Amino acid sequence: MRPRFWSDTLFARIFLLVGALLLASQLAVYWYFNVYQAERRAQFPAQNWAQILTLSESLGPAARAELAPTLARQGMDWRPASAMSGSHKLPAPLQSALQILHGLGWPEAEIRLDRRHDILWLRASPTSAHAIAMPLPRPAGPSPQWFKLSAILLLSLLGTFLIVRQLTRPLSRIIAGVADARTTETLPELPVAGPADVQRLAEKLNQALRDVHQLWKEREMVLLGVSHDLRTPLTRMRMLLEFLPPNTEVREELIANLREMDEILRQFLDYARSGQEEPSQVLDLPHWLEDFIERQGPDIQLDLPDERPLQARLRPVGLARILQNLIDNARRHAAPPFLLHLRREGTELVFVLRDHGSGIPAGDLENLERPFAVAGRGGGTGLGLAIVRRLVQAQRGALHFRDAVGGGLEVEVRLPER
Template sequence: MPRTLLARTFLLLATLVLLTTAAWLSLFRYMDAEPRARETAQLAASAVNLIRASLFAAAPQRRFGLFAEFSSREGIRLLPAEPGDEIEAMPDSRFFTLLQKELNQRLGDHTRIAASVDGVPGFWVSFRLDDADDEEYWLVLPRERATRSFARHWLTWGLLAVGLALGVAWLIASRISKPLKAMASSAETVGRGQIPEPLPEDGADELKRLATAFNAMAADLQRNERERSEVLAGISHDLRTPLTRLRLEAELSVADENARQGVVSDIEQMEGVISQFMDYARAESGEPPSPTDLPALLASIAARQNHVGRHVSTDLPALNEVSVRPKAIARAVTNLVDNAAKYAGGEISLRLSSDEREIHIDVGDRGPGVPESEVDRLKRPFTRLETARSNATGTGLGLAIVERVARLHEGRLALLPNPGGGLLARLSLPIRR
C-alpha cells in the first residue's frame, strides 16, 4: 500500500471505479446475450427459409446459378453436409448456448451450428430442405453475423468515462488530504516551538471544525508559552537587583576573606541559575536565521571557554556558510560545554563535521557518561542524573535549552557514548544554505 493518505485514498477510489465499470460491463454482456442470440437466430432462420423457398421455386437447372448469386451478393454459401465433415464447435458460452436453443426452436432439433467445417471458418448452420428429408446442407454465413465487435467510438467514449471518473477520484482524494497535510505541517511547526500560520477554516464541516480546534489549540499554546516566559523573565529580573545589593554588601561589609568569597560564590551561583532561567524563557524564534560561519562561531566559543580556565580542544574544518540562528546555536553549544565541565571536568573536545544532509556539532568529555535509559529523561526541563544531584549545581535546564534549539532548527540532540569513554553530545542540524 502507498504511504500517503492521498495515494491510498486515490487507489481505493480508483479500484472502486474500475470494479464498478467491470461489473457494469459484465452485467451488460449478460443482459445483451439473450436479445443478441434471438436476433442472430432470427437472421439465420430467415436466411434458411429464404433459401428453402428459393430452391423450391426455382427450376432445377437454375439452382446452381442461384447458389452463385447468394454467394456473390449476400456472402452466403451452401454446401452439402457430409458424414465425414470435421466440425469445430462454437465456444462454450452463454450466448452460443442461447443461439443453439433459438435455432432449434425455429429450424428443428436437428439443426447444428459450428465455428468451422473442414478447417473453413465461418458461421455454419445446418438445415434440411424438408423435415422428412435426411439430406442436410450447410449454410455458411460470415462469422461477423454471430459475433459483435465494439465500435471504436464506443471504446473511446468508455475510456473517456473511466478517465473522467479517475480524475474526479483524484480531486476527491486531494481535497481530503490537502487540509490534513497542512495541519501536519503546522503541528510540526508547533513542535519546533514556532508559531504556525492559522489554518483556513473552510471546507467540509468536519475539516472546518478540526481546523478551528487546531487554531485554538495553537493560540492557547502560544499564549501559555508567552505567559510562562514572561513569568520566568519577570522573576529573574526581579531577583537580579537584590543579588546585586547582596554582592555589594558582601564586598563592603564582610571582613573575613574566606567568608566573603563564599558569599560571592553563592551569589554567582544564583546569578548563573537566573541566567539559565532567562535562556530557557527567551523566545529563540524571535531571532531570524542568517548565513553563519559555523567554524568561526565555534572557535570564538572555545576561545571564551579557554579564557575562563577550561581546556577545550577543537577540530573545526572549513565549512560553507549555512543558515542558522547564531545566538541560539552559541547558547546551545555553551550549555553543552558547561555541562561537560560541570559533570565530567578535565579536557573537553569540540568538533564540527558534516555530510550531504546534516552538520554535526560534537561536544565530548571523559566523564562517567549517561545510561542509555536516562537519555530521553535528561532532555526534559529541571532534570538531572540522580548521581549528580548531590555534587552539581544548576537547574537542570542545560540540555532542555539545547533540545529546544535543535527542534527550532528542525534538528536533533543525541547523547552518545564517547569512543574511549565519556559522553558525546551531538547537535545535528539540517544543511540550509
C-alpha cells in the same frame, strides 16, 4: 513496526475507498453487459442460422440452385459437406449461439471455423450431404459500451479527486499551520476555509493557539521578572560577603552558593529569551570553532572537514550558547573525552557532540529536551537542553539524540545555511 499497505492520509484513504467502490460498480456493469447479456446477444445469430437451415433443408437441389445467386450476394453458398474444413473449437459467443440453435430444433447442427479462408461452415447434422458457407463474422471494433464505461469510470475518479481534494485541502493547511506554530515564536493564524465543520475546527484551533501563546508569554514574563529581580539582592549579598574575613570556609562556601544561584538565574533568562532577536552574520566556521574550543579546555576535541573555507550565515551568539550548553550538559552528566564534529550535508550544517559516558536509556531520549526533565540528576536545573532546543528552532534547525557506537551519547544539531 507493521508494514502499511496504503497511505495514512485522509485524502488517500477517501480516494482509494471511493475509487474501489466505483471500480467494483463498473465491474458489475461489465459483468452484466458481457456475461449476463451474452446469451441474449447470441440469440440473434442463432435464430438466423435456424432460418437458414430450415430454408436449406426444405428446398430441393433445383430450388437451391435457383436461389444460389441471391444467397451469393449475401456472401453465402451451398457446398458439398466434404468441402467443410476448419475447427470445431468456437469462441464463447459462437458457442452460446450454437447451444441456442440446438434448442431451436436443430440438436445435431454443427459449426466449423475456417480462419484460414475466413469461412463459417454451418451444417444441419453430421449426415447432411451439403453445408452452408458464409463469411466469418468480423468484430466491429471496440464496443461503444466500453467507451461509455471507460468515460464513466474516468469522470467518476476525476470527480472523486476533486471532491476529496476540496474536503482535505483545508485540513492540510490547518496541519501545516499547527506545525509552524511549534517551530516559530510568532502566533500563526490558521486559514478558516472549506466546509462548515472544518471552519469550526480551524476557529477552535486558532483560539487554542492564542490561549497557549498567551500562556507562553505570561510564563516568559514571570521567568524574566523573577530572574531579573532576584539578581539585585544576590548582588547585594555578594557585596556584603566582601566584608567577611578572606580565606574563610564560610565565605568561600557562600560565594560558591551565590555563583550557583546566579548560574541558575542565567539559565532561566536564557530559556525565556527566544534567540530570534540576534541578527545573523557570515561566519568562517572552522576558524570560529577553533577559537571557541580553545576557550573550553583540553577535554574537548574538534573534528573539522577538509573543505576550506567553510562559511555560513548563522547567529554567532546563539550558536555559542547551543554548543556551550551541550558541552556543560555533557560535563555534568557524562564522561570525557568529548568530540565535536562538523560536516556539511547538502544545504545543512551538522554539529555532532559525542561523549564517552554510560549513555541514556532509550525510553528517556525523547524526554531530554523537555524543561526540567533532568533536574536534580547530577546538578543543574534541567533547562540546558530545553534552551538548546529553543535556540535551534529559532534558527530553523533540528536537534537529535542517539546512542553512540561503542558507548556514550551523540547530540546532533542540524542548522540550515542561510
